[in-house]
Amino acid sequence: MTGLSSPTQVSSWSGNPCILVAAERGLRAITRYEITCAGEDPEEPSADEDLVVDLHSKAFLPNSIQEQAGVTGFAFDPRFAIGSTHRFIYVTYTRASDFKLVVERYTIKPGMIKATPSTAVLLYESQAVANTIHGAGQLHFDTRPIVSGSGPILYIPRGDNANNFDCCGARLAQMMTTNVGKLLALDVDASPNPTATPTILALGLRNPWGTSVDRGDAAGQGRGDVSMGDVGHQITGSVLQWLPTSPLTNYGWPWREGDSALTDNAAPELRNASCFLDSSCGAPNPLPLIAVPWEVHSDNPTFPDVLIGGCVYRNSEVTALQHRYVYATAQTVGLYWLNPVSGSALERVPFAQATTAAWQSAGQTIHAIGQDEAGEILVVRVQPSLPVTAPNGDIFRITP
Numbered sequence: 255m256t257g258l259s260s261p262t263q264v265s266s267w268s269g270n271p272c273i274l275v276a277a278e279r280g281l282r283a284i285t286r287y288e289i290t291c292a293g294e295d296p297e298e299p300s301a302d303e304d305l306v307v308d309l310h311s312k313a314f315l316p317n318s319i320q321e322q323a324g325v326t327g328f329a330f331d332p333r334f335a336i337g338s339t340h341r342f343i344y345v346t347y348t349r350a351s352d353f354k355l356v357v358e359r360y361t362i363k364p365g366m367i368k369a370t371p372s373t374a375v376l377l378y379e380s381q382a383v384a385n386t387i388h389g390a391g392q393l394h395f396d397t398r399p400i401v402s403g404s405g406p407i408l409y410i411p412r413g414d415n416a417n418n419f420d421c422c423g424a425r426l427a428q429m430m431t432t433n434v435g436k437l438l439a440l441d442v443d444a445s446p447n448p449t450a451t452p453t454i455l456a457l458g459l460r461n462p463w464g465t466s467v468d469r470g471d472a473a474g475q476g477r478g479d480v481s482m483g484d485v486g487h488q489i490t491g492s493v494l495q496w497l498p499t500s501p502l503t504n505y506g507w508p509w510r511e512g513d514s515a516l517t518d519n520a521a522p523e524l525r526n527a528s529c530f531l532d533s534s535c536g537a538p539n540p541l542p543l544i545a546v547p548w549e550v551h552s553d554n555p556t557f558p559d560v561l562i563g564g565c566v567y568r569n570s571e572v573t574a575l576q577h578r579y580v581y582a583t584a585q586t587v588g589l590y591w592l593n594p595v596s597g598s599a600l601e602r603v604p605f606a607q608a609t610t611a612a613w614q615s616a617g618q619t620i621h622a623i624g625q626d627e628a629g630e631i632l633v634v635r636v637q638p639s640l641p642v643t644a645p646n647g648d649i650f651r652i653t654p
Contacts, residue, residue: 258648258649263634265330265627282347286304309325326348328346329394331343357440378440388414390412391412394409414426437456437457455500456503464563482495561581620635621636
């Protein structure tokens with residue numbers, strides 16, 4: 255599928271694999287597209303129902319692909335396709351009026367594809383003003399059964415508030431008084447209260463661009479595990495994992511990245527004394543507990559790259575990827591996999607298709623990885639030299 259405007263997240267319409275849905279920053283909207291799907295009868299849209307949620311009057315419009323803010327993510331309520339009482343879609347975007355990251359819920363009435371604007375409910379807004387660089391914002395629900403007495407749990411990843419490695423902004427990732435640089439959890443059935451603080455599950459994140467929740471294998475192994483691709487500083491990125499059984503987890507940013515302490519050469523902006531002692535940024539924190547990531551990425555020492563988080567593939571169609579965590583690098587247009595059971599000791603393995611000319615055409619970069627209704631992997635590519643609003647994005651499905 256081609257011609258999308260700076261897409262950042264893609265998946266299927268809940269209950270209908272013949273419709274793909276995308277968050278398009280260039281359109282400031284959540285959009286839908288019918289695709290060829292054997293054996294299925296997709297719903298017939300009306301002339302204006304390509305926009306599922308229209309946010310152009312609310313959302314920030316980035317000036318370039320490198321500005322990672324705007325409309326970045328969405329998720330269908332896990333009960334969406336069951337009956338008519340929970341036909342909700344949740345969206346996240348950077349609000350243009352104050353640069354705060356918000357999460358809203360919209361209702362899509364039975365028989366309709368477009369959300370009703372008047373049903374918008376604000377569920378969350380950030381405590382700190384978000385910048386236009388670290389705007390992580392894909393949305394995913396917990397894939398485990400809903401616990402009695404509570405609602406579905408929505409995961410909200412948040413980047414730090416550092417612009418060009420600003421000390422104060424980066425240090426907010428270590429402070430429990432703010433939600434920046436954190437992995438958050440929100441019970442969507444709780445009474446909406448935008449001033450309430452969601453549960454902080456993990457801290458010390460720089461910019462988790464690419465988050466997913468494992469669907470689990472046939473025996474349920476891995477179900478509910480959260481994986482994040484933290485883009486990293488300069489040429490280093492981390493594939494991080496948070497388990498539902500984990501206590502509060504600290505990934506260490508900005509004092510550590512991955513499993514190593516930052517060095518003066520790697521990040522002189524963050525190793526100076528003011529980063530630790532500047533009272534305007536808050537009191538110094540103790541040396542944080544470090545969670546070992548699956549991998550620390552440093553692919554090309556002479557050319558900065560960006561790690562794009564992916565997902566664990568639980569299907570059998572692409573045999574080489576079964577039960578592997580698939581992720582990517584952006585500028586070098588590489589797809590890789592890791593064994594989530596083996597952990598960080600396993601060397602990452604390039605996926606052969608990533609080296610073909612078709613994957614590297616026209617100077618595009620990999621911008622996101624998603625999954626369709628069936629669990630097959632979707633790869634989002636964009637052309638960074640084109641304007642954000644241009645038809646610069648493509649979506650491909652990985653096939654054998």
